[in-house]
């Protein structure tokens with residue numbers, strides 16, 4: 001940078017910093033005046049890090065931000081007007097008012113989302129970088145986070161993954177010395193956050209985060225290395241949060257001398273001092289820049305204040321990228337004629353669906369622990385590595401949270417990951433990335449992004465694997481708007497539903513019961529996709545409806561056969577998909593039989609049965625002549641020993657006795 005060029009650059013940097021400062025200051029006033037609903041995290045004092053980093057990358061490069069993201073949004077090129085409108089909860093806000101201060105999005109200038117979960121953006125950014133690399137876009141991804149986030153597990157998982165796969169991601173830690181009221185030094189081991197890069201073989205640097213020129217220099221060097229294909233880089237910017245952590249925090253816990261020392265190192269003051277000292281700008285020119293910035297923000301604020309308030313009616317929309325279409329025909333209700341089908345194993349049907357979709361769409365790839373050579377714990381994907389190669393069948397570290405987080409980020413970036421969580425029990429480690437991230441993005445970012453992510457996972461017991469390898473956790477996935485949950489029980493459904501999941505635009509948890517892998521059934525030779533959200537009446541009967549899904553459906557069929565000789569005729573309904581849940585088909589059946597038993601392998605309390613029973617009674621209360629019965633796992637961890645396990649999990653016998661009690665009074 002030449003002297004004159006450098007001064008011009010510094011003026012531009014100063015203008016951006018002044019705009020952020022004006023935005024934060026004026027919006028804070030508006031918040032105090034009670035005009036803003038919700039919280040507010042000010043980035044006053046941290047402008048140099050945001051502006052210096054963003055000046056080092058292109059508009060087309062991507063940036064993932066955190067809860068303190070206003071400055072990042074503006075520095076990346078976002079308009080003050082759409083940001084202010086978002087904070088005011090208005091329809092022309094960058095997320096239509098759905099996101100608010102902590103959840104911003106601006107794909108048109110490479111702002112790939114901010115997020116209120118501390119550290120949550122790290123795997124997302126890493127996954128976005130994976131997508132850039134796969135698609136060969138040449139873009140890099142910047143991930144902004146705080147010192148507090150560097151103590152999250154996903155920080156370490158994300159850095160590890162970025163390093164092993166050499167992903168184009170620049171991690172930028174804004175170390176402002178505090179994570180809320182906790183000093184960084186009190187909770188952070190090691191010589192520096194930057195030096196944590198060394199553990200993963202990632203180049204790193206530490207820079208004065210209040211000196212915008214120094215940040216620009218360091219970030220430019222880092223970005224160039226990342227862009228060259230070397231892999232990730234970790235940059236730590238030492239800075240200071242001048243305001244309280246959030247709106248309600250007055251910093252009472254901080255040392256006043258330290259506050260004064262940092263105030264003297266205010267990044268705007270440093271830059272202005274340099275501009276004046278070099279003669280690049282006079283005091284009055286600096287003032288004029290600040291006045292222009294204030295004017296721009298004030299105009300935005302005035303527009304928001306005078307805007308008509310929305311009536312809230314748009315809130316219940318845009319939940320899914322691929323909405324559930326009840327009008328779509330369901331081919332699987334047609335019985336298959338001789339010659340139209342082949343007998344297939346359940347695992348085989350799943351593998352076929354995966355291969356057919358990978359042949360059809362080269363953006364589909366497999367991503368999970370031991371999914372390559374080994375073929376996954378249950379060998380479902382064995383042989384796929386040979387067929388599709390290492391770039392599309394990828395073994396991952398044992399990092400469930402980041403497996404899902406990376407996959408969600410990659411899906412947002414335009415590819416279609418299929419992850420495998422080895423046992424459903426381990427999904428709990430990834431729960432934050434599923435529930436707070438993947439499931440929410442489409443809605444929270446006002447329908448402007450899709451997360452086409454399929455998470456396959458083997459579930460269930462009856463194998464003596466004990467408490468941490470036997471659970472059916474489907475019910476824990478209810479009540480997470482934005483997520484779809486599928487649990488097929490037959491090879492035909494497994495194939496057809498998986499294909500639909502793989503073509504949709506939403507995150508889907510695809511539950512595969514371990515006890516089903518070795519079962520066989522007819523699968524059509526022709527291509528078939530089955531719509532989600534349709535239950536199937538698998539066996540007709542007149543005395544009682546037994547509704548179930550997954551392995552519970554197999555037990556229910558057996559129970560129905562066992563009851564036949566006693567003259568009890570059971571109608572068996574297979575839910576197939578749990579979110580959306582087709583309670584209407586169950587209610588219709590139960591209205592005819594007037595009795596309903598719900599069978600599931602998950603625990604009784606808060607289970608699928610509880611939800612389904614509540615819905616069915618709303619629709620069919622007048623038709624039922626007995627209370628709805630639930631057969632489920634007893635509310636204990638699942639023991640390993642054969643007899644103990646049997647005593648806890650549902651069985652053909654327990655279904656038979658529930659039906660008998662209901663029908664024989």
Ligand SMILES: Cc1ncc(C[n+]2csc(CCOP(=O)(O)OP(=O)(O)O)c2C)c(N)n1
Pocket residue numbers: 067068116117118145146147148149150176178179180241245
């Ligand atoms: C997972 C999670 N834990 C806790 C919080 C509450 N919280 C929000 S910001 C914050 C401090 C974060 O510190 P840091 O990462 O250093 O960012 P800073 O606020 O200093 O910018 C905390 C504890 C949260 N939002 N998410």
Ligand SMILES: [Mg+2]
Pocket residue numbers: 146147148174175176177178179180
């Ligand atoms: Mg901090």
